[in-house]
């Protein structure tokens with residue numbers, strides 16, 4: 001049997017980050033990834049010179065991921081929108097936003113009274129202590145705090161944009177407001193070369209720290225033993241039968257995968273049972289040129305749509321070409337999207353785009369986040385990164401820990417596991 005100090009299951013951004021942090025702390029770390037390549041949902045495909053992420057991806061510069069990447073020493077190039085070329089989309093019509101989303105105040109999208117209320121709500125949101133909103137859904141918060149329907153719709157649109165969630169009746173207001181504040185404080189960055197650059201950067205740092213990686217290696221089960229009252233991990237067993245002994249195991253995968261790796265574990269089964277995933281449909285289009293160079297983003301106000309010319313800010317298309325992402329935020333009310341529906345959004349933003357298509361891809365049901373922080377539980381109710389009922393087990397992912405959503409939660413939980421296990425031998429066995 002092979003041995004290591006820590007076995008990390010999952011080679012997405014969360015698994016790579018936790019493996020690097022633990023290896024830098026002096027652990028022997030082996031990372032197992034079932035796919036042939038690292039990256040998970042941060043994978044980017046190079047198609048005809050266009051760098052296609054799995055849907056539109058933006059790094060929140062004030063979020064936990066940017067903080068952890070900075071601490072690791074990873075610099076990522078790219079830029080984010082500064083408000084130019086933006087439109088609100090309502091009733092099949094585009095409304096110009098002369099200087100970005102704040103300029104909802106200057107369009108004819110809202111009445112004068114609506115503009116005043118919108119400004120008041122935005123100011124209030126930026127100052128709020130999000131943790132006081134625990135137990136309330138975002139929809140309840142909107143109903144209690146925004147009196148006009150014409151204002152509620154664009155405010156809801158901003159929340160969809162920063163959280164990816166369309167189910168505002170389920171989404172906890174604490175998590176949503178914290179994410180909205182992170183998105184607005186310093187804005188976002190689209191990455192040159194796509195999110196695979198983050199994967200490459202982290203994987204170089206992991207190599208330098210001495211992490212051993214095993215690709216095409218599906219872990220089938222976390223092996224366990226009774227240990228003086230509380231059970232503890234013993235290692236992992238791979239699908240090909242190979243066993244690794246490890247003092248600790250970090251599962252950097254989704255809740256259903258985690259439950260499958262821990263058969264008979266009622267706590268893990270409970271995490272999977274209650275997880276409400278956040279889904280999106282995505283149409284990516286590589287164009288030889290943009291028919292309307294000044295039309296760069298469209299935000300759906302009455303429909304959960306979003307379109308953005310990422311190549312206007314990041315190097316993700318060949319010289320002269322353009323990469324456009326169109327997405328639909330899926331939820332209970334709008335559970336599906338068709339390709340023609342998303343094409344229709346692009347028809348509004350970039351009429352004539354069909355004549356310039358070089359490459360395209362439609363992905364109807366991507367999992368953006370494994371579990372949305374619910375009204376009942378909020379961020380505080382998510383599973384903890386260091387698991388209590390099974391010694392030596394850590395969890396990393398966008399459904400774990402008390403900080404952030406999306407990749408911010410993944411990297412925050414990676415940091416929390418590494419911090420908790422630093423200093424002493426990770427979950428060391430009793431002598």
Ligand SMILES: Cc1cc2nc3c(=O)[nH]c(=O)nc-3n(C[C@H](O)[C@H](O)[C@H](O)COP(=O)(O)OP(=O)(O)OC[C@H]3O[C@@H](n4cnc5c(N)ncnc54)[C@H](O)[C@@H]3O)c2cc1C
Nearest residue numbers: 010012013014034040041055057058218219253406407410
């Ligand atoms: C359309 C879309 C848009 C997004 N936009 C944004 C955005 O704008 N901003 C943002 O912050 N985030 C965004 N995200 C989310 C972001 O991509 C994820 O939060 C992040 O990539 C998650 O990383 P992870 O390592 O936690 O999980 P994953 O990337 O899912 O990695 C898990 C890995 O574990 C592996 N694995 C699972 N089970 C096993 C097993 N048994 N054995 C071995 N390996 C296993 C998988 O193959 C996978 O590689 C978006 C996601 C999508 C889909």
